[in-house]
Amino acid sequence: MKKIAFVFIFTVLSSIAINNTASAQCAMCTVSAEQSVKNGNTQGKGLNSGILYLLAIPYLLISGMGVLWYLKYRKKSTGYAGNI
Known part of the structure; x- marks a missing residue:
């Protein structure tokens, strides 16, 4: 726990x-x-x-990650429900 606090304080002080x-x-x-x-x-x-290109790229990447996470979660939950 002390190591995490030290790293956090060091990061904050370094960025300041x-x-x-x-x-x-x-x-x-x-x-x-x-x-x-x-x-x-x-x-x-x-x-x-x-400007629009630079604006759209982060939204597309985050949306893609969300879709992949959803499909992976859905695959896990439907797999267990089918076995019951």
Whole structure:
């Protein structure tokens, strides 16, 4: 139990001590996309497609894991019910 507490405290203190500042460029990307659309370029569509792609991947992975877990659980529960 002491080892788990030590690892937890070490992890928390390490994550507090390591302070990486992120340079957010959302405003720059927004201005770039707006200007490209005004000039007739289609870069804004590509940017939006990339954002949707990055948004969809975690949901698909988690949904796939949920389906696999459900099928495995269902297989176990139906196997025992058939033997009774």
